[in-house]
Every structure is written in C-alpha cells, then in structure tokens.
Amino acid sequence: MNNRIERVLSNMKAHGLSQLIVSDPKSIKYLTGIEIEPYERLFAFLIKEDGKHVFFLNNLFTVPKTIFEEVWFSDTDDSIGMIAEKLSGGTLGIDKTWAARFLIPLMERRPDVKMVLGSDCVDDSRAIKDDTEISIMKKASEINDTVMHKALDFIKEGMTEKQVADFIDAQFIKEGATGSSFTTIVSFAGNGADPHHEPDDTVLKKGDAIVIDQGCMYEGYASDMTRSVVCGEPSDPEYKKVHDLVRQANEKAESIIKPGVKLCDIDAAARDLITDAGYGVYFNHRLGHFIGQTDHEQGDVSSVNQNTVKPGMIFSIEPGIYLPGRFGVRIEDLVLVTENGCEVLNHEDKHLKSVEY
Ligand SMILES: [Mn+2]
Numbered sequence: 001m002n003n004r005i006e007r008v009l010s011n012m013k014a015h016g017l018s019q020l021i022v023s024d025p026k027s028i029k030y031l032t033g034i035e036i037e038p039y040e041r042l043f044a045f046l047i048k049e050d051g052k053h054v055f056f057l058n059n060l061f062t063v064p065k066t067i068f069e070e071v072w073f074s075d076t077d078d079s080i081g082m083i084a085e086k087l088s089g090g091t092l093g094i095d096k097t098w099a100a101r102f103l104i105p106l107m108e109r110r111p112d113v114k115m116v117l118g119s120d121c122v123d124d125s126r127a128i129k130d131d132t133e134i135s136i137m138k139k140a141s142e143i144n145d146t147v148m149h150k151a152l153d154f155i156k157e158g159m160t161e162k163q164v165a166d167f168i169d170a171q172f173i174k175e176g177a178t179g180s181s182f183t184t185i186v187s188f189a190g191n192g193a194d195p196h197h198e199p200d201d202t203v204l205k206k207g208d209a210i211v212i213d214q215g216c217m218y219e220g221y222a223s224d225m226t227r228s229v230v231c232g233e234p235s236d237p238e239y240k241k242v243h244d245l246v247r248q249a250n251e252k253a254e255s256i257i258k259p260g261v262k263l264c265d266i267d268a269a270a271r272d273l274i275t276d277a278g279y280g281v282y283f284n285h286r287l288g289h290f291i292g293q294t295d296h297e298q299g300d301v302s303s304v305n306q307n308t309v310k311p312g313m314i315f316s317i318e319p320g321i322y323l324p325g326r327f328g329v330r331i332e333d334l335v336l337v338t339e340n341g342c343e344v345l346n347h348e349d350k351h352l353k354s355v356e357y
Pocket of ligand 1: 332
C-alpha cells in the first residue's frame with residue numbers, strides 16, 4: 001500500500017470514518033496511479049480501514065491490473081448493488097463530486113449506513129505535496145517563468161490580446177508542457193480591471209497597462225503566475241504607485257510564510273498594506289488558492305481560512321488592485337512552504353518594466 005493511501009487512512013481515522021468512497025478521477029489517480037475519464041459512467045474507489053480497498057470499474061475502461069480488489073460491471077449491471085454489497089455498517093465518507101444519480105440510489109440500498117461528506121480526508125492530503133509532486137511542480141513553474149520571459153520580450157505596441165495569448169500557449173508546448181492550465185489571460189488598459197478578462201481583439205497602445213496571467217500543465221500538474229507591465233511610459237499617473245504597492249503586498253505576504261502561520265494572516269499581511277494605502281475596496285478577491293493537479297484545488301489564502309500552513313503546501317500569492325475603466329495590477333507567484341519558510345517558485349522579475357513600443 002502506498003504512502004498516500006496511508007495518509008488518507010490516518011485522516012479517515014481522525015474523522016471517525018472506517019470507509020470512504022473516492023470518485024474524483026484526479027483523487028483516484030493520486031491514490032492509485034490509475035487514470036480514467038469516466039464521463040457519465042460510475043468509477044469509484046472504496047478505501048477501507050482494514051486495507052481491503054475495492055475498485056469499481058466499467059468493462060469499457062482500459063486499466064492495467066491493479067493491486068486492489070476489482071469489481072467489474074457492464075452498462076446494464078446493477079453496479080450500485082455491487083457497491084452496496086461491499087460496504088460495512090456504520091459511517092461511510094463520500095467525496096464531494098460523486099453524482100447524486102449514484103449516491104441517492106446507494107443511500108436507498110443501504111439505509112443502515114450513515115453517509116457523510118468525506119472529501120477532506122483526501123483533499124487535506126492532496127494539499128501537502130510529496131517529493132515527487134514538488135519536483136514536477138517546480139518544473140511546471142520553471143517552464144512558466146521561461147514562457148513569461150519570452151512573452152514580455154514578444155509583446156509590442158499594435159498587437160492584440162489574442163495574439164499575445166496565442167503566442168504564450170504555443171510556447172508552453174515548445175517548452176515541454178502539455179498545454180495551458182487555464183485560459184491564458186492577457187489584458188490591456190481598462191480590460192485589466194476585470195481580473196478574469198478573456199483575451200480579445202483589443203490592440204496594445206503606447207502607455208497601456210498590461211496584465212498577463214498564465215499557467216501550464218506539466219506531467220499532470222499545473223503552474224500559475226501573473227506579471228503586470230506597461231507599454232512604454234504609463235499613461236495613467238497613478239499606475240506606478242499602484243504597481244509598487246501591489247508588488248510590496250506580494251513580497252510582504254511571501255516574507256511571513258512559514259509553518260504554523262495562519263492562512264488568514266498571510267491574506268491580512270498583503271491586504272492591510274493595500275487597505276492602509278486607500279485601495280482596499282479595489283482588491284476584491286482572496287489573496288491566493290491552492291494548486292496541484294488542477295489550477296485551483298481545495299484550500300485558499302483568504303480572510304476566513306484559519307488553518308495553519310504546513311511544509312509541502314503549494315499555493316498562490318496574488319494581490320491585485322483593479323481600477324474600473326482604467327487599469328489593473330496583479331502580481332502572482334506560487335510558493336512552496338518549507339520547514340522554516342517558503343520557496344518562491346517563480347523568478348521572473350516583479351518590478352515595473354516597460355515593454356517595447
Ligand atoms: Mn492564480
């Protein structure tokens with residue numbers, strides 16, 4: 001049995017669970033190495049405290065022989081009945097993405113079993129990366145840095161947001177990534193005031209502020225970073241001051257990260273700086289999010305998250321200030337929590353820089 005399942009079992013024990021159904025394909029891949037896209041079909045892995053874990057698999061899935069008990073079924077078999085038979089009495093944890101079309105019939109078949117939300121048992125483990133994951137994610141961020149650097153060299157007055165985004169996506173492939181980890185964001189001038197602006201045909205003009213938020217997928221793991229630059233000299237007189245402030249908020253937050261610090265206190269470190277300067281209302285999102293097999297995973301750096309930081313966690317630090325109709329500034333790095341601090345995984349310079357015009 002691998003380490004990751006051991007970690008989940010110990011989390012289950014802490015939550016009083018003797019059995020847990022895992023259905024999120026990314027969680028199943030994380031625990032077993034088996035990767036399936038089940039679409040609408042049932043695909044589940046039952047973890048049991050006695051170590052007799054069971055895979056529930058449709059005949060149409062192609063998987064190598066596993067070390068677990070395998071229950072195979074066809075589209076017309078009573079697959080829910082097969083799961084019902086494998087359950088013990090007592091409490092069963094269910095992960096948060098299991099569809100109601102499976103869960104409710106199972107509840108009807110086993111009214112004696114109490115079913116509770118059990119995702120945290122797996123998600124808390126996924127939040128703390130092991131050595132294999134850390135080295136893959138470092139490489140994903142290294143590629144992201146390289147492509148960001150190329151993008152900042154490439155971008156010039158007269159280009160459209162789409163042109164720049166297409167260039168970035170193509171460079172990811174060229175540098176060995178499998179693609180982007182989310183829709184690449186390139187925003188010029190007022191478009192930058194929408195944190196999730198999608199690239200369009202807006203043309204870059206001299207003096208415009210630019211926001212580039214990008215990430216790639218590498219060996220099944222995501223990267224994510226943002227840099228804000230300007231085309232020539234900023235046309236908005238407030239831009240430099242705001243850029244400095246956001247960079248300082250980013251650096252301040254990163255400087256206090258170490259095991260034991262609360263996630264809400266990291267959010268506050270950045271937010272207080274921005275609020276004290278009078279821009280609090282324009283920083284309208286949480287400071288960061290966890291990341292791993294997808295660009296956003298369970299866990300965030302927000303004012304309400306009282307959880308403490310642990311070595312092996314990887315999350316984003318991305319303060320932003322958005323002035324409607326004028327510009328946006330966001331500066332984002334991924335950080336890895338170490339035994340006594342944190343390692344910033346992105347190295348592209350964060351200071352204000354001008355691209356060519
Ligand atoms: Mn992000």
